Amino acid sequence: MVARAQIHTEAVEYKDGDTVLEGFSAYDESIQGKRPAVLIVHQWKGLTDYEKKRAEMLAKLGYNVFALDIYGKGVRPQDPKEAGAQAGKYKGNRELLRQRANAGLAVLKNHKLTDTKKVAAIGYCFGGTTVIELARSGADIKGVVSFHGGLDSPKPEDGKNIKARVLALHGADDPNVPAKDVAAFEDEMRNAKVDWELVKYGGAVHSFTDWNAGNDNSKGAAYNEKADKRSWEDMKQFFGEIFK
Amino acid sequence: MVARAQIHTEAVEYKDGDTVLEGFSAYDESIQGKRPAVLIVHQWKGLTDYEKKRAEMLAKLGYNVFALDIYGKGVRPQDPKEAGAQAGKYKGNRELLRQRANAGLAVLKNHKLTDTKKVAAIGYCFGGTTVIELARSGADIKGVVSFHGGLDSPKPEDGKNIKARVLALHGADDPNVPAKDVAAFEDEMRNAKVDWELVKYGGAVHSFTDWNAGNDNSKGAAYNEKADKRSWEDMKQFFGEIFK
Numbered sequence: 001m002v003a004r005a006q007i008h009t010e011a012v013e014y015k016d017g018d019t020v021l022e023g024f025s026a027y028d029e030s031i032q033g034k035r036p037a038v039l040i041v042h043q044w045k046g047l048t049d050y051e052k053k054r055a056e057m058l059a060k061l062g063y064n065v066f067a068l069d070i071y072g073k074g075v076r077p078q079d080p081k082e083a084g085a086q087a088g089k090y091k092g093n094r095e096l097l098r099q100r101a102n103a104g105l106a107v108l109k110n111h112k113l114t115d116t117k118k119v120a121a122i123g124y125c126f127g128g129t130t131v132i133e134l135a136r137s138g139a140d141i142k143g144v145v146s147f148h149g150g151l152d153s154p155k156p157e158d159g160k161n162i163k164a165r166v167l168a169l170h171g172a173d174d175p176n177v178p179a180k181d182v183a184a185f186e187d188e189m190r191n192a193k194v195d196w197e198l199v200k201y202g203g204a205v206h207s208f209t210d211w212n213a214g215n216d217n218s219k220g221a222a223y224n225e226k227a228d229k230r231s232w233e234d235m236k237q238f239f240g241e242i243f244k
Numbered sequence: 245m246v247a248r249a250q251i252h253t254e255a256v257e258y259k260d261g262d263t264v265l266e267g268f269s270a271y272d273e274s275i276q277g278k279r280p281a282v283l284i285v286h287q288w289k290g291l292t293d294y295e296k297k298r299a300e301m302l303a304k305l306g307y308n309v310f311a312l313d314i315y316g317k318g319v320r321p322q323d324p325k326e327a328g329a330q331a332g333k334y335k336g337n338r339e340l341l342r343q344r345a346n347a348g349l350a351v352l353k354n355h356k357l358t359d360t361k362k363v364a365a366i367g368y369c370f371g372g373t374t375v376i377e378l379a380r381s382g383a384d385i386k387g388v389v390s391f392h393g394g395l396d397s398p399k400p401e402d403g404k405n406i407k408a409r410v411l412a413l414h415g416a417d418d419p420n421v422p423a424k425d426v427a428a429f430e431d432e433m434r435n436a437k438v439d440w441e442l443v444k445y446g447g448a449v450h451s452f453t454d455w456n457a458g459n460d461n462s463k464g465a466a467y468n469e470k471a472d473k474r475s476w477e478d479m480k481q482f483f484g485e486i487f488k
Contacts, residue, residue: 166446172434172440172442173434179427183423186416186444189446190416190446195446196447197445197474198443198444198446199441199442199444200430200441200442200443200444202410202434202438202439202440202441202442203439226439229485230481234478237474237477237478237481241473241474
């Protein structure tokens with residue numbers, strides 16, 4: 001299947017209220033009919049080639065994929081300061097973040113190729129935070145996978161809304177996701193009786209899946225090939241379980 | 245391969261010094277030649293049908309398997325008190341525990357069907373503690389997998405001896421493995437720059453893989469089908485990586 005995959009991709013404009021957003025759709029045209037579907041939420045720089053590449057990788061695995069846009073069409077931060085400002089705006093307004101995540105989810109669910117009973121969401125960094133917020137919003141999806149996402153919650157009591165299975169993939173040396181946040185996340189999941197799992201990859205810092213992040217762990221964010229590959233396999237195993 | 249597997253099993257007597265031990269060997273006779281090999285270390289009740297069943301499951305996956313005996317031939321505790329006494333004897337004497345673990349490893353490495361460059365060890369409960377001690381002894385193996393093992397170490401500085409990759413599979417609600425031990429284990433691995441990974445399964449207590457452990461989480465030890473299956477898959481993925 002993979003060898004013969006014909007991946008169709010296209011930009012998709014959609015709206016949340018009056019805000020115009022632009023996501024990215026990817027699926028394998030060589031497969032017929034509806035299929036399990038995966039939503040991708042971007043890192044703090046917004047929807048970039050990184051997420052589009054992940055979308056194509058997932059499409060090659062047979063999923064119908066939509067990489068959403070939280071920030072708005074054309075809002076694509078070019079430096080860390082701008083990225084921090086955008087990410088901070090939504091992290092500081094979790095209701096708006098949930099709303100934008102659900103707007104993207106609706107696009108995916110309404111896509112003609114989506115088997116609406118088999119939908120999951122994954123996210124990286126800011127997107128890893130977002131998919132857990134999506135779960136906390138009570139979204140009717142099978143599971144969420146957070147890759148090096150922030151795990152804090154201003155309203156841990158919202159854990160009780162979670163219907164999805166939660167897989168948190170965490171770099172054990174990630175300075176952006178402090179131990180106290182990890183512990184609070186665990187308590188939130190535990191108290192709400194969520195079906196959850198946390199994986200800590202030794203030697204990995206923030207951004208361990210991002211091949212654009214360099215290799216210098218001392219910067220606190222770096223690519224880690226082992227953790228990247230393990231986490232991708234962990235995600236595939238999780239999908240195998242939730243979509244069966 | 246699995247459907248046509250012909251699993252050969254036999255009891256194997258061997259010695260550590262003057263102490264007679266009795267382990268259990270399992271391999272698939274329908275496969276020719278040397279193959280990756282897996283050592284199994286038993287729970288606190290010693291080598292039982294549980295470990296023998298796991299040995300057969302691994303043999304069906306194509307591994308040459310040896311379930312060792314730490315306690316000695318015929319020493320098979322029949323109740324928790326006796327089991328606690330035996331396990332406590334070795335947990336309190338880590339040098340002896342390492343010696344016994346290495347004696348079992350030698351049997352596996354000397355087996356005619358073992359590819360000695362592809363050897364791993366797994367252990368459950370007491371055995372989960374033991375395989376990490378085996379790694380701390382500097383054993384020349386590719387990896388160890390600890391299922392609901394105790395993670396404490398009286399000599400965390402021995403982490404520097406570890407050559408094997410370490411995968412610790414932990415029930416997030418396991419009262420036998422307190423959070424401070426988990427944190428100390430993480431620090432030991434981190435400080436020694438071990439290639440390590442820790443998985444926490446939400447909702448799982450001690451003994452989550454043991455189908456004889458009942459289903460009452462309030463007892464602190466119980467079977468958990470989801471965590472059992474996920475951890476088995478995690479082990480297989482780990483083997484795929486370390487044996488490639």
